[in-house]
Amino acid sequence: EPLLSPRLCSKEADAANGGSSSSSKYAKLAGALLLGAALLYVCLFHWRAVMAWVSIAWESLKSLGYAAWPIVALLCFLMTTLAGPVFVIEVSAGALFQQLFGMPVGALLGMTSCGFGVWLGCIMAFKLGQSFLKPKVKEIIESHEVLKTVNEIISDEGWKFAFLMRLNPLIPFELFNYAVAMTDIS
Numbered sequence: 001e002p003l004l005s006p007r008l009c010s011k012e013a014d015a016a017n018g019g020s021s022s023s024s025k026y027a028k029l030a031g032a033l034l035l036g037a038a039l040l041y042v043c044l045f046h047w048r049a050v051m052a053w054v055s056i057a058w059e060s061l062k063s064l065g066y067a068a069w070p071i072v073a074l075l076c077f078l079m080t081t082l083a084g085p086v087f088v089i090e091v092s093a094g095a096l097f098q099q100l101f102g103m104p105v106g107a108l109l110g111m112t113s114c115g116f117g118v119w120l121g122c123i124m125a126f127k128l129g130q131s132f133l134k135p136k137v138k139e140i141i142e143s144h145e146v147l148k149t150v151n152e153i154i155s156d157e158g159w160k161f162a163f164l165m166r167l168n169p170l171i172p173f174e175l176f177n178y179a180v181a182m183t184d185i186s
Helices: 006-016 022-045 049-082 085-100 103-143 145-157 158-166 174-183
Strands: none
Touching: 006 103, 022 049, 022 174, 049 085, 049 103, 049 174, 085 103, 085 145, 145 158
16 A cells, blocks of 8 residues: 555544544544434423323332432432532422422422432543643633633632623523533632
């Protein structure tokens, strides 16, 4: 095979780009679209089965009493770590614990279980973002002047910036954990 054949050049270009090729990007996109289509199919055509499963899960949690607290905390942890809709679990936990224990105790149990799970999930998402995603994004940040400036502002102001952004209800905190992990904040 000639030294500068198109096939060899594309292999060298893929190696220079960290081994990623356009075909693997298309495969990932196709996988994401397939997963989305499967979820849409389940929600549209098997809605009754999904609602039956949710009802069974609700009754199972009700039967556990105080033992439902760690399960709700675990669900909040997983949804926060995976950047999923934690709001659904938080609202459901409030209703669940209020039905079980009344207003003061139920509200306290709901807030503590969700708060604890979300707190652990935020820490896990931040650590995962710093250890796995940051090295891949660092080159992109360094190559763009605006992103570099934003990174410097965040690293200088650190916790103040994160605190103020966390107060903004328009920014989903599940994704914000990963976004902050990409910066030089510690």
